[in-house]
Amino acid sequence: MLTESLQTATHLLRRARYIVALTGAGISTRSGIPDFRSPHSGLWEQSNPADVASLYGFKHQPERFYNWIRPLAYTILNARPNPAHLALTRMENTGRLKSIITQNIDDLHQRAGSKNVYEVHGHLREMTCIHCFQLFPAEPYITRYLEKDILPHCPDCGDALKPNVILFGEQLPAQALIAARREVRRCDAMLVVGSSLEVYPAADLPYMAQQAGAVVIIVNLGPTPMDTRAEVVIHGDVVDVLPRLAATLESD
Secondary structure (H helix, E strand, O other): OHHHHHHHHHHHHHHOOOEEEEEOHHHOHHHOOOOOOOOOOOHHHOOOHHHHOEHHHHHHOHHHHHHHHHHHHHHHHHOOOOHHHHHHHHHHHOOOEEEEEEOOOOOHHHHHOOOOEEEOOEEEEEEEEOOOOOEEEOHHHHHHHHHHOOOOEOOOOOOEEEEEEOOEOOOOOHHHHHHHHHHHHHOOEEEEEOOOOOOOOHHHHHHHHHHOOOEEEEEOOOOOOOOOOOOEEEOOOHHHHHHHHHHHHHOO
């Protein structure tokens, strides 16, 4: 069945001229970054997101947020792209894959060499002061926190610096979301990789693509709400499946 699904996905991707990928946490777990929902290993198994990862919680207790994100930040900073990230870069190099829309904040697509990446849940490259809204590069502040336990504070007003990741209670970054929806409306194939499609509005994007006439191919270990509507569903490890799909486009 896996071979048959791969053959169908290969056929659809070869016919496509404007492929867009939507990636979720499942593409980065083989790089050592835990996802948020898997039993026993997901980050929400250990903490209540409304307490530690909401905008309200951050404004009132930023130290609690930083205590929670500390091991994740360390893992992300030391992670390396895996074969699935590299496969998407290879697809982009063929000219077929036009962009990647990602729910991840780990920067691994860019480190793998992908150029057109839209981060709808933000990233860890920058920080913003929650009082005076000045923008700062995140690396020196995060490194100092990880090494010396010094919470990031604005050098001008002294208030807490928040990483530019989207917390509960925050709006998604408007420019990234607008660009993502534009790409979805233009594509003739959407490749969903490692996403449970449970977090909105990103989870709406495959439905939007299909309504605009695109085929939807899902590669994910577990089921998603879109499985019954997608043209192809491959329940497999993205690290195994994506390089095989990339090879088919390179052989054309």
